[in-house]
Amino acid sequence: MTEPAGDGTRVLVVEDDRPLGALLLRMFAAQGYRAELAPDGQRGLHLALSREYDVMVIDRGLPAIEGLDLLGRLRRSGMTTPALILTALGTLADRIGGLDGGADDYLVKPFEVEELLARVRVLARRRAQSAGVVPVGDARFDLVTRAVTTPGGDAVTLSGRESDLLRLLAQYPSRVFTRDEIVARIFPETATDSLVDTYVHYLRRKLGADVVRTVRGVGYRLGAL
CATH class of the missing domain: 1.10.10.10 (Winged helix-like DNA-binding domain superfamily/Winged helix DNA-binding domain)
Structure with missing residues (x-):
């Protein structure tokens, strides 16, 4: 595990798998991130529009609002917060569809914790650098x-x-x-x-x-x- 590097970075996790969602929250907290969990797309939409985040981690197969639909709605609202799709859908067509659908990165389950943390760090840096x-x-x-x-x-x-x-x-x-x-x-x-x-x-x-x-x-x- 890397040394804590989150420095209060705010992360929205939209994941309907409760055990995985809880694991992600603990993982981010251990790294110094401030993370919140939305268990479905509707809650994810509400949190993303009503609070400020530096990075979003979004599953695709969500109840209420599917992950790419959720991301599309956020992008159409003008939101530019970097988003990583974290999903079991890993074909080439799936990955291309996710990136074309507004994601900044795409990671397939099962995943290595170190790789997920590294990708989130990159997105957080991109967010800070582009803020200006x-x-x-x-x-x-x-x-x-x-x-x-x-x-x-x-x-x-x-x-x-x-x-x-x-x-x-x-x-x-x-x-x-x-x-x-x-x-x-x-x-x-x-x-x-x-x-x-x-x-x-x-x-x-x-x-x-x-x-x-x-x-x-x-x-x-x-x-x-």
Whole structure:
């Protein structure tokens, strides 16, 4: 077994085989990852859309929503989180279909633990490297460190929730998020969307009125078109 290297990397495991799912959670935890398990495709879809992950590990033969169908829905929503398909379906056609269906990697069961961990490390590094720095109004936002800097090089201090909201919008700069979607992802403990408007106001006050754009009747997106 390798030395713990997860460093808090967030992993979503979508696996209906309960013993295997529990084994994967223990394996990831031992390596320093923060992993969650979804036992079917419907739960996997909900978790993936309502929480933030760095890597997804998805079985194909899932109840409720099949693995590639699940991944296709996530990709069509604009989600770019790296995904590894972990499945017993291992023909050439299966592997090609999985990669063409939106997977970043494909591993066939039974598998070696060291190989799975190595592949997840690669995907996690790819996620971190591709995150980059995004312009937010006149400032720049580092999606990895969450640091905000002005054109003059000054740092802008954001609260945890402000940072979470800005990161969500900055990850998908062309996507409009409804208030309900933002509540589910950033403020899951509250049922009101007025909190969203409040935090949008906070971001505009700190970073300028153009940092978040209101799309009337729909919700919010990053900046102006």
